[in-house]
Amino acid sequence: MAWIKKQQADFEALPRQSIREMVSGESHYLWGKQHRLDIVKTSGKHKVSIKGHSIILGLLDTRLDKVSLTTKNIPHQS
Incomplete structure (x- = not known):
């Protein structure tokens, strides 16, 4: 289980794409x-x-001309 947690932490620490x-x-x-x-x-x-x-x-938002997407505002399903 520790190995999985380390892999997850390493993955989270990787640089992300721009918004x-x-x-x-x-x-x-x-x-x-x-x-x-x-x-x-x-x-x-x-x-x-x-x-x-x-x-x-x-x-739902009324400002619909442009939408910014990041991994932070996309809900994760578990």
Whole structure:
């Protein structure tokens, strides 16, 4: 168990990538196909869905033109 804890601590100490911004209208590849990102306001929970050639990112926040993503603000499921 100590080895696992050390590996986890070492992993957490690694340098991280810079903060990434996702902007409505930009292109992303998903499953080998190009999709347009649409950021929309939603109620209840954040959600992601695919509709045609669009990735719909539903957020609760009203400032939807740009979203900054870091590993700190992406919830981890356990």
